[in-house]
Amino acid sequence: MKNFMLRLLFAVLCLTCSLSFQYCYLITPLDSAEVKHNISYLSSDSFKGRLPGTLENYEVVNFIKNYFQNQHLRPYKGNYLENFNVLYPKRIEGVPYLRVIDKNGFIVRQYKYGADYKEDMLNFKDNKISFKKSDILVERGNNFQIYQNGKYFVFYNPENDNLNFRSSFMANSSQSMYVMVKKQTAQDIKKYVDSGYEVSCFIPIENKLTSVYNIIGYIEGKNTNLPPLVLCAHFDHLGTDLSGKVYSGSLDNASGTSFLLGLVKYINSLGKPDRNIVIVSFNAEEFGCLGSKAFVQKYYNELKGCKVINFDMIGSDKKIPLTIMGSKWDTKKSSLVQEIxxxxxxxxxxxxxTFENSSDHEYFRAYAIDAVTLSDEDMSKIHTxxxxxxxxxxxxxxxxxxxxxxxxxxxxxxNNFYVLYCRISFILSLLGILIILKLRI
Known part of the structure; x- marks a missing residue:
């Protein structure tokens, strides 16, 4: 009887050791060095800032789609790509200018792009304005709003005279155009219009309707009727300015996208999950989270009851806390916020x-779907x-x-036992086998 029990224990330990070793060997933890390599690639100058509507944005779509295919993600609802329409700021022919003109039409002052003034990307319902003192509706310090023919134009002096910050594009903004000006430029303009001169500005960008794409894949679970786990990040950014300066967006959000791609390898190595895991790379987040909005509206019925973890700015080199970002409707007691x-x-x-509607968790929460964004909230270089x-x-x-x-x-x-404790299980079972073998000897 004693020998039988010993042989049975030996068999159990061998099986445990074998299964534990397989899990230890097969599980591929996220490779942070590979994630950083992908961040470098996606934020390289060749993609010119990944602005929605540009050729480079479509090239990134293709890169992510191919990655999903190579990692054997299934196309969601039969297709990796979900298209939706957006207005985007399209560069057109022409040279930007901000100039002062006298009553005879002669140019008396020409300001330098990038040094004295620069467009802010919020909107381009119009791209040209000529105004006099009588057209200034509001003037506060070095900021002024122009009202002309039922349209509003804003010229403002950014904090610290920094012309490098670039806002997200918002096609529904009430203003027709935004222009940043240095403090000295703003003061000059005020003096010129007070003296009867006219100021004329042209920014060669216009709002244009186009189709863009989200990329969606999934790992099929054992029970496809369970609500899925959704993991997501946006890949778009802010493009280039009119001088060709690239807004690379490494932290925002080549980092979140690359982190998401790295997670795919890890999840695949774990084996088949209990439920579907949907992997989504969103477009047009910088246009007001339009990609996630389109996704939630289209697939709401399939998403009911699911959990969503979004990644936006992962990998700051500053020693700052990890931010759990909920929506403005959330609190510390919201279920997923509390869980994380x-x-x-x-x-x-x-x-x-942080509780803000400032990333792709927003529209999930608007539809009462549990969602948080994880972020290294370092704003020191964002949008520059x-x-x-x-x-x-x-x-x-x-x-x-x-x-x-x-x-x-x-x-x-x-909480699969072998996944959680494979290394401990392997070591203990191996020690047990060695002890039994020693006893038998």
Whole structure:
């Protein structure tokens, strides 16, 4: 009887050791160095800032689609691409100018683009304005609003005279055009119009309707009737200015996109999940989260009851807390916010809360779908040409993975014992086998 029990224990330990070894060998944790490599690629000058509506944005769509195919993600509802229409700021022929003109039509002052003034990208319902003192509706310090023919134009002096910041594009803005001017330029303009001169400005950009794409794939689960886990990030950014200066968007949001791609490899290595895991790379987030809006509106019935984790700015090199971002309707007690916070505590990860509708979790929450955005909320270089790959930290990428991997295991793999404890299980079972073999000898 004793020998039988020993042989049975030996067989169980061998099976446990074998299964544990397979999981240890097959599971591929997220490679933060590879994530940084992909960030470098997606934010390279060759993609010119990934502005929706441009050829380079379509090239990134194709790159992500091919990645999904190579990683054996299934096309969602039969297609990797979901198209939707947006207005985008299209560069047109012409040279920008801001000039002062006398009553005879002669140019008395010409300002330098990029040094004295620059477009802000908020809107281009119109791209040309000539105004006099009587056209100024509101004047506050070095900022003024022009009203002409039922349209509004804004000239403003940015903080610290910084002309490099570029706002997101909002086609529904009430203003027809926004122009940033240096403090000295604003003061000059005020003096000129007070003296009866006319100021004329032209920005060769116009609003244009086009189709853009989200990229959607999924990993099929054992029970496809369960609400899915949705993992997502936006890949678009702000393009280039009129001098060709590239807004690379490494942290915002080549980082979130690359993190998402890295997660695909990890999830695939875990085996078949209990429920579907939907992987979405959103477009036009910089236009007001239009990609996630289109996705939620189209697939709401399939998304009811699901959980959504969005990644926006993962990998800041500054020692700042990980941000759990909920919507303006959320609190610290919202279920998914609380769940992620508990995982941060468990992993000794410093974190903070933000409740804003400023990323792709917004429209999920508007439709009462549990969603959070995880972010390294470092705003020091965001929406400027300085958002470069050299400032990305692999340590911050790994930090986020420690939280997300736990949530994936909890929700999509029911805390699978072998996945969670494969290394411990392998070591203990191997020790047991060696002990039994020694006893038998």
């Amino acid at each position: 916070a508990n995982l941060c505590r468990k992993n000794n990860v410093e974190f903070k809360y 040409p300085e958002d470069k790959n050299r400032y990305i930290s692999t340590a911050s990428i790994s930090r986020c993975f420690s939280i997300v991997s736990d949530e994936i295991l909890n929700y999509a793999f029911s």
